[in-house]
Amino acid sequence: MPVPQPSPLHHLPVGALEGMDEATWLDVIHKMDEVYSKLVTDEIELEEKNAQLEQSQQFIFSLLSAMSDVLIACNQNGMIEETNAALCELVGLSEQALRGTPVLGLLADEQSVQRWQLAMYQSASHDAAVVEINLRSASGEVVAVDFNCTPRHNSAGRQVGRVLVGRPLGELKRAYQQLRQAHEALKNAQAQLLHSEKMASLGRLVAGVAHELNNPISFVLGNVHVLQRYGARLSRYLQALHQLDLPAPVQALRAELRIDHLVGDLPSLMAGTLEGAQRTTDIVNGLKRFATAAHEDVTQVELNAVVERAMLWVKKGTSPRFEMVWTRGPDCFVTGNAGQLLQVVMNLIQNASDAASTDDATAPQLRISLQQDGGQVRLRFADNGPGIAPEHLSRVFDPFFTTKSVGKGTGLGLSISYGLVEQHGGQLSAANLPQGGAVFTLTLPMPKA
Incomplete structure (x- = not known):
């Protein structure tokens, strides 16, 4: 800031000019001091306004540089007056090279020229116009840009040019595609969560039904055991009775009612009833273990039995064409949760059935093998x-990932199985076979002797 200097008139002696008295001279000096002081003040204000103007210009420049959208400011004749870094990067020219050149020079084809001319006409009579034109990029490629063309006015309200702001349609399409994919993923996740909740409710229902079935099954087992004892007594009684000399009508009734045949059939009938009731009990207990797997204790689990039970359960709900090839191996015990291991094996078998059944021309098949290797056991499921x-x-074990249509898969089976196997200290992996098909390998540690 300049420091005010004394007026040069202060160095002149009073009365140096002829015809002027001292009062007049002092008044002139005073007026000159006021004018000089005003000039200094105006100069200070001008410098402050210049500093503010520079700050505003720097702010506007930083905004233009930070914009990811393409910006073109042109006059009424379509000559470029201002651009930004995004446009310079797109067309491969500097701001200095672009200023004063026509916008038409950036267009890549005649169709874009026509659209640009139509947009210029529309923006002259309306507030704004939207135009899609093709620009020639720095590499010579054609880049479609969706521009918003807005008229530009001066301080008097007169239109002096136009401002175009746009973004390459490739970026917009990618953003829309990502948004659409995210929306579809959200809808699938919602449907899968609903299905998962239904399955959880079904699990609770199964647990309750299995618990309620225990009572009537217990009644059947208890009554059949009593009937066996009663049948043995009745058989002894009838044998003793038939040794007597019975009247002819009684002998005829014995033959008509086939009493001897009925007595002979009673043991096999009751044995079959006991076997059916016992199988029902095993199924109910298995359902309870499956539905309440999280609350089961860790025990020694025989893997052959787990595989065979899982095959039995899954077979009921799969296609009759689905063939499972399994050869029972030597007893193989691991430490774990029987219900959880059953859930894992069932998921793997069901997934193999779904995958192998997609081709109607080929009979679906799954080969299950068990191999003990040192301190580990490997179960392979090859379809x-x-x-x-x-x-x-790399995504088959991700939660909610599925290639099945909505309602046919939750995307949680393999993810849950992966987590359960990890809890048992094992590994679950997926790969493709050279001859075609997929193979899932379940590896579990065997207890140390």
Whole structure:
């Protein structure tokens, strides 16, 4: 800021000019001091306004540089007056090279020229216009840009040009595609969560039904055991009675009612009833273990029995064409939760059935093998389906990931199985077979001797 200097008139002696008295001279000096002081004040204000103007220009420049959208400001004749870094990067020219050149020079084809001319006409009579034009990029490629063309006015309200702000449609399409994919994923996740909740409710229902079935099954087992004892007594009584000399009508009634045949059939009938009731009890207990797997204690589990039970249960709900090839091996015990291991094996068998059944021309097949290797046991589930797409191999165990349609898969089976296997200290992996099809390998540690 300049420091005010004394007026040069202060160095002149009073009365140096002829015809002027001292009062007049002092008044002139006073007026000159006021004018000089005003000039200094105006200069200070001008410098402050210049500083503010520079700050505003720097702010506007930073905004233009930070914009990811393409910006073009042109006059009424379509000559470029201002641009931003996004446009310079897109067309491969500097701001200095673009200023004063026509917008038409950036267009890539005649169709874009016509659209630009129509937008210029529309923006002259309306507030704004939207135009899609093709620009020539720095690499020579054609880039479609969706521009919003807005008229630009001066301080008097007169239109002096136009401002175009737009974004390459490739970015917009990618953003829309990502948004659409996210929306579809959200809808699928919602449907899968609803289905998962239904399955959880079904699990609670199964647990309750299994518990209620225990009572009538217990009645059947208890009554059949009593009937066996009663039958043995009746058989002894009838044998003793038939040794007597019975009247002819009684002998005829004995033959008509086939009493001897009925007595002979009673033991097998009751044995069959006991076997059916016992099988029902095993199924109910298995349902209870499956529905309340999280609350089961860790025990020694025989894997052959787990595989066979899972095959039995899944077979009831799969296609009759689905073939499971399994050869029972030597007893193989692991430490774990029987219900959880059953859930894992059932999921793997069901997934193999779904995958192998997609091709109607080939009979679906699953080969299950068990191999003990040192301190580990490996269960392999190899199907003859189409296999797993390479881009999906790294995601098959992700929660909610599924290639099935909504309602046919929750995307949680393999994810839950993966977590359960990890809780048992094992590993679950997926791969494709060279001859086609997928193979899932379940590895579990065996208890130390």
